[in-house]
Amino acid sequence: MFKKSKKIYEDAKKYIPGGVNSPVRAFKSVDLDPIFIEKGKGSKIYDVDGNSYIDYICSWGPLILGHSDEEVLDGIDHILKNGTSFGVPTEIEVKMAKLIVESYPSVDMVRMVNSGTEATMSALRLARAYTKRNKILKFEGCYHGHSDSLLVKSGSGAITFNVPTSPGVPDYVVKDTIVCKYNDLESVEKAFNEYGDDIACIIVEPVAGNMGVVPPIEGFLEGLRDITSRYDSLLIFDEVITGFRLSYGGAQQEFGIDPDITCFGKIIGGGLPVGAYGGKKHIMSNISPLGDVYQAGTLSGNPLAMNMGYNLITKLKDNRNIYKELEKKAIKLENGLNDIIDNLNIDCHVNRIKGMICLFFGKGPFTNYDDVKECDTEKYSIFFKKMIEEGILLPPSQFEGWFITYAHSDEDIEITIEAANKALKNTYN
Numbered sequence: 001m002f003k004k005s006k007k008i009y010e011d012a013k014k015y016i017p018g019g020v021n022s023p024v025r026a027f028k029s030v031d032l033d034p035i036f037i038e039k040g041k042g043s044k045i046y047d048v049d050g051n052s053y054i055d056y057i058c059s060w061g062p063l064i065l066g067h068s069d070e071e072v073l074d075g076i077d078h079i080l081k082n083g084t085s086f087g088v089p090t091e092i093e094v095k096m097a098k099l100i101v102e103s104y105p106s107v108d109m110v111r112m113v114n115s116g117t118e119a120t121m122s123a124l125r126l127a128r129a130y131t132k133r134n135k136i137l138k139f140e141g142c143y144h145g146h147s148d149s150l151l152v153k154s155g156s157g158a159i160t161f162n163v164p165t166s167p168g169v170p171d172y173v174v175k176d177t178i179v180c181k182y183n184d185l186e187s188v189e190k191a192f193n194e195y196g197d198d199i200a201c202i203i204v205e206p207v208a209g210n211m212g213v214v215p216p217i218e219g220f221l222e223g224l225r226d227i228t229s230r231y232d233s234l235l236i237f238d239e240v241i242t243g244f245r246l247s248y249g250g251a252q253q254e255f256g257i258d259p260d261i262t263c264f265g266k267i268i269g270g271g272l273p274v275g276a277y278g279g280k281k282h283i284m285s286n287i288s289p290l291g292d293v294y295q296a297g298t299l300s301g302n303p304l305a306m307n308m309g310y311n312l313i314t315k316l317k318d319n320r321n322i323y324k325e326l327e328k329k330a331i332k333l334e335n336g337l338n339d340i341i342d343n344l345n346i347d348c349h350v351n352r353i354k355g356m357i358c359l360f361f362g363k364g365p366f367t368n369y370d371d372v373k374e375c376d377t378e379k380y381s382i383f384f385k386k387m388i389e390e391g392i393l394l395p396p397s398q399f400e401g402w403f404i405t406y407a408h409s410d411e412d413i414e415i416t417i418e419a420a421n422k423a424l425k426n427t428y429n
């Protein structure tokens with residue numbers, strides 16, 4: 001089934017650490033070798049051996065309309081012929097910034113970068129410079145990219161490989177990173193009681209999407225807004241996953257919270273490398289060349305990513321029905337999985353919010369990292385393998401959300417439920 005993939009992987013391991021350019025792609029935690037992909041269209045991807053899969057990785061979030069959407073790709077040929085990067089500004093950067101600013105009331109100005117990692121790293125620098133404080137507060141199981149001060153008790157591949165705090169991150173860098181429990185305001189209040197006047201910001205995934213999918217409990221985000229305001233600290237929403245996904249206006253629209261800085265990525269590049277951070281004018285004005293906070297990028301705002309992102313966001317803006325459809329599909333999948341769980345009487349649990357969903361191999365409820373890490377990852381690994389045999393590609397880790405796109409049809413969801421029924425029966429036999 002995976003002959004060509006295996007061959008490429010053997011070569012890959014010689015030249016690339018672990019054979020992959022991002023750890024989760026190695027499929028290690030599900031005890032398989034990675035599959036190598038040839039192409040994607042709509043909800044499906046096709047590997048080099050000719051196998052096709054209904055895809056729930058979907059590039060880990062950017063492809064909210066599915067693979068190779070014609071409207072997202074519109075104009076790309078023209079850019080390829082006329083130059084992909086100039087090192088001087090282009091109009092599409094301004095159109096993109098205007099679109100983001102008009103879509104997010106908390107964002108008066110926005111700066112484009114090349115990845116979510118850059119966005120959060122730069123947002124922290126800005127918050128520290130603006131408040132003239134050094135400490136930052138993050139949550140266990142939240143992942144904000146791999147910059148040093150944020151790679152502490154993080155989620156995503158870091159939990160998957162059991163290295164939530166990476167070697168190579170010096171103690172003196174993380175001594176100013178305070179880690180609290182997600183959905184636990186008391187732990188935050190305690191940290192602020194002790195260090196409040198030194199805390200530059202809280203950074204949070206408003207819906208945690210890197211320890212599976214863990215929504216905020218009622219009052220959690222409001223509480224963070226309140227605490228940061230009381231201490232003149234900044235609230236940074238990392239909406240790299242949730243931005244333009246949870247709803248058009250992201251988690252901040254969904255929960256009615258007004259963060260000081262927002263980080264974007266994934267969807268806003270339509271599948272090309274991108275990131276952005278934006279916020280209130282009085283804060284953003286400190287960024288160079290308007291202010292002294294330095295941050296730059298050779299390929300930042302490059303026309304290819306800007307064009308793809310602009311096309312995608314415009315389509316989302318013009319057709320809000322997409323969000324209703326995404327949620328409908330996620331609910332259909334949730335209901336299907338819950339029926340199976342009930343019928344088989346197994347300790348599995350579905351977490352879902354809007355179009356974001358994942359299946360935990362444990363009884364639940366799952367509201368923070370402590371809950372999530374109790375999951376039976378061996379069972380997830382068996383389930384993953386059964387699903388791939390059925391033509392369903394899930395994230396190769398228990399600690400990631402499943403990405404549904406507008407391109408997933410009702411039939412795709414039905415096939416997925418049927419496959420899950422078979423796979424779960426086998427997993428628990």
Ligand code: PLP
Pocket residue numbers: 060114115116117118120143144145146156205209210238239240241265266274275
């Ligand atoms: N923030 C969140 C919430 C993410 O999920 C990710 C990546 O998955 C990042 C930041 C880092 O983004 P990137 O991988 O583009 O550096």
